[in-house]
Amino acid sequence: MRTDPELPFFFGADSGLFGMYHAPATSPRRAVLMCPPLGQELIRTHRLYRQLAQALAAQGLAVLRFDYHGTGDSAGESTDVDWQRCVGDAVSAAGELRSRAGVDRVVAFGARLGGSIALAAADRARFTEVIAWDPVVDGDDYVAALDTMQAALREDADRFNQPRSQADVAEQWLGFDIGDSLRKQIKALRVPAPNVPTLVLDSLPASAAPRWDHLVSQRGKVATIAPPTPWSDLRRLETAILSHPLIQAVTGRLTEGA
Amino acid sequence: MREEAFRFGRARHLVGIAGLPEGARGETGVIVLNAGMVHRIGPFRLHVELTRQLNAAGYPTLRFDLSTLGDSGASGGGLTRTQQVSADVDDAMKLLAERAGCEHFVLVGLCSGAQNAHTVAASDPRVSGAVFLDGYAYQTVGYKLRHYLPRMFDPARWARFLRHRAGGGGSDKPASEPVFAVAPAPREEVIADFTGMVGRGMKLYLVYSGGISFCFNHARQFRECFGKVMDHPAVTTSYRAETDHTYILTGDRARLVDGIGGWVARNFPPAAGRHA
Numbered sequence: 313m314r315t316d317p318e319l320p321f322f323f324g325a326d327s328g329l330f331g332m333y334h335a336p337a338t339s340p341r342r343a344v345l346m347c348p349p350l351g352q353e354l355i356r357t358h359r360l361y362r363q364l365a366q367a368l369a370a371q372g373l374a375v376l377r378f379d380y381h382g383t384g385d386s387a388g389e390s391t392d393v394d395w396q397r398c399v400g401d402a403v404s405a406a407g408e409l410r411s412r413a414g415v416d417r418v419v420a421f422g423a424r425l426g427g428s429i430a431l432a433a434a435d436r437a438r439f440t441e442v443i444a445w446d447p448v449v450d451g452d453d454y455v456a457a458l459d460t461m462q463a464a465l466r467e468d469a470d471r472f473n474q475p476r477s478q479a480d481v482a483e484q485w486l487g488f489d490i491g492d493s494l495r496k497q498i499k500a501l502r503v504p505a506p507n508v509p510t511l512v513l514d515s516l517p518a519s520a521a522p523r524w525d526h527l528v529s530q531r532g533k534v535a536t537i538a539p540p541t542p543w544s545d546l547r548r549l550e551t552a553i554l555s556h557p558l559i560q561a562v563t564g565r566l567t568e569g570a
Numbered sequence: 571m572r573e574e575a576f577r578f579g580r581a582r583h584l585v586g587i588a589g590l591p592e593g594a595r596g597e598t599g600v601i602v603l604n605a606g607m608v609h610r611i612g613p614f615r616l617h618v619e620l621t622r623q624l625n626a627a628g629y630p631t632l633r634f635d636l637s638t639l640g641d642s643g644a645s646g647g648g649l650t651r652t653q654q655v656s657a658d659v660d661d662a663m664k665l666l667a668e669r670a671g672c673e674h675f676v677l678v679g680l681c682s683g684a685q686n687a688h689t690v691a692a693s694d695p696r697v698s699g700a701v702f703l704d705g706y707a708y709q710t711v712g713y714k715l716r717h718y719l720p721r722m723f724d725p726a727r728w729a730r731f732l733r734h735r736a737g738g739g740g741s742d743k744p745a746s747e748p749v750f751a752v753a754p755a756p757r758e759e760v761i762a763d764f765t766g767m768v769g770r771g772m773k774l775y776l777v778y779s780g781g782i783s784f785c786f787n788h789a790r791q792f793r794e795c796f797g798k799v800m801d802h803p804a805v806t807t808s809y810r811a812e813t814d815h816t817y818i819l820t821g822d823r824a825r826l827v828d829g830i831g832g833w834v835a836r837n838f839p840p841a842a843g844r845h846a
Contacts, residue, residue: 359609
């Protein structure tokens with residue numbers, strides 16, 4: 313029977329979570345769970361996540377990409393997205409990955425809120441390490457940035473012939489409905505330091521770089537990636553985020569003992 | 571309704587999600603093509619919302635990634651891009667025929683997706699309907715009059731122009747990065763294609779947005795661009811001046827999805843299509 317190196321499938325409760333499993337050519341000793349960001353950042357990083365997954369599989373790691381409930385190809389509507397459920401989905405996905413790959417050691421990777429989710433799920437999912445790329449560690453700042461971009465979107469002359477009404481843009485962030493619950497959850501977000509080794513990959517502009525100290529004070533480190541990633545540039549809202557340096561940084565980190 | 575993930579195609583190089591209504595084997599299936607480089611979920615998840623609403627109405631659907639887009643790989647067949655698109659959509663139709671018993675198909679595409687849907691619809695007799703979102707468009711005389719005349723009599727615009735020129739003419743505002751683009755095809759060729767499509771019984775729905783105001787700016791422009799074939803009863807047009815190209819606002823997107831759902835239901839009624 314033929315085995316596809318990249319297999320799309322549904323898993324989890326009611327088979328509602330979409331996953332893409334990247335099988336290495338040889339029996340793996342470790343696996344990587346790729347936690348996506350939310351909203352438009354999920355779409356912008358899809359290509360990069362696939363490239364990174366292929367690169368990791370090529371060096372002998374089993375990789376699972378997946379979508380949380382209410383995002384991507386998974387069941388649920390965008391208004392259903394819930395922080396605690398995202399964390400729970402990451403835990404389920406880690407279990408699915410262990411089962412498929414036949415390994416126990418799972419490293420988590422995540423960009424932006426995907427990094428935050430990986431950090432929040434680290435204990436429950438028994439990650440051996442977390443690699444977080446520009447994770448969101450202060451929900452207040454993140455919510456404020458999204459609100460600012462959404463307000464600018466309303467009168468974006470490159471997008472609309474006429475400014476839209478306040479009602480037209482209300483309760484949304486850059487293309488997605490946002491329930492009051494998720495907004496409060498993200499606003500209150502304070503990611504605790506995980507009890508596992510953590511690598512923070514920092515590509516935020518110097519002016520916007522938060523202090524990562526509390527994340528890496530015990531068993532972690534920070535590596536800078538250049539050039540800065542334009543996460544918050546409204547003019548590039550629908551442009552894919554690609555980064556060869558990011559792929560090099562993650563594959564380099566996971567080369568040893570694959 | 572259930573969704574199933576598939577790796578399929580002649581080289582098993584394609585990835586897609588089929589939406590299969592419970593207990594229904596529909597005659598007409600709906601296939602949604604990539605919009606630009608966005609993977610199969612569509613801009614802001616448009617394709618997920620659209621296919622699930624159509625599934626709820628009883629229509630089998632497939633949203634998938636064409637070769638080299640999203641999660642799909644290359645087939646390695648040495649085909650031109652146009653040939654590859656036709657081969658990929660052929661694979662998609664075969665999958666939906668096998669899984670849901672579909673014999674006819676409606677293709678939906680935005681921008682480059684509309685272009686690809688057009689290419690296949692023009693030549694494949696299994697395609698019985700097509701939804702072109704911001705597809706082919708041409709600046710007409712009417713477009714230019716509507717675009718330039720109001721500007722000529724706008725004092726504020728003249729003042730801005732003169733200030734700009736006095737200041738050396740440099741731009742202080744970087745342009746947005748282009749997201750999608752539809753490569754032009756000869757207008758006569760496109761008109762002939764539309765004529766051929768309705769001539770063999772196809773139903774067409776053209777929905778154009780205010781997001782392509784650089785080339786399209788009024789409902790009348792459908793007729794100006796494509797002539798009398800736009801008056802054919804099989805052709806429905808809609809110009810949505812207030813929306814952007816990718817329907818970023820959820821209200822605009824919901825109205826678009828409702829509009830497509832209504833058009834599909836009217837033109838491929840469940841009773842005739844054995845839908846649930």
